[in-house]
Amino acid sequence: MTTTSAAPAPAAGLRGRKRERTRRSIADAAFRLFAERGFDGVTLGQIAAEADVAPATVFTHYGSKEDIFFSRRQEFDDSLPGAVAPARTAEELIEGLRANYAAKVAQVLDPEAEDASRTFARILLASPALHRCHTAAVDARREMLLNLLVERAGPRGADPVTRAELALFAGFAGSVGVVAFEAMRTHLAAGSPLDETAAAVHDLLVAGFTRLARSYADSGLLDASGR
Secondary structure (H helix, E strand, C coil): CHHHHHCHHHHHHHHHHHHHHHHHHHHHHHHHHHHHHCHHHCCHHHHHHHHCCCHHHHHHHCCCHHHHHCCCHHHHHHHHHHHHCCCCCHHHHHHHHHHHHHHHHHHHCCHHHHHHHHHHHHHHHHCHHHHHHHHHHHHHHHHHHHHHHHHHHHHHHHCHHHHHHHHHHHHHHHHHHHHHHHHHHHHHHHCCCHHHHHHHHHHHHHHHHHHHHHHHCCCCCCCCCCC
């Protein structure tokens, strides 16, 4: 009886793996074309042809070219709650955010991902459409951080003044990340060595979050509810 009830699981796993392979195949095909022709010079139909799938299959997995290009963005967003929720003090919160950004930088600058990361940077910097999409994503991530901070603040988060101050902090923290990642992409697109790029980005993250830590250390604003 136990064997019978568990039987559907392998099929579901097989479907999931097949779906992920198709999704990855589409993304790989898209990036080959983006690298050759630029983001703005590629259509979804061309991506489908390159991936050897029907156009409808592309839309099953992605809503737009931008979704394909930023397909790993969700990984960053998914990690944000884990950087915020455990922190009890301003110092722990700010260090958690810095570490979260640093971990993402390390992924991008992994030597095994070097070619893909440099290609990504060059394509993004060359496309006004991607810049607009990226700006919207940055705004959404800042709002996500604000909502996490408000939730973490407990009853204090319902106060309009507190919420406004938390929004200001979310903007500051997000700006540090934006500046660091822009520097990283500029270095990558210019062909700078990975160690040089990593050092430059590390210095920016440390400088930015250290200044935030000094500014908010004794304010009480970023202490978690219940302290």
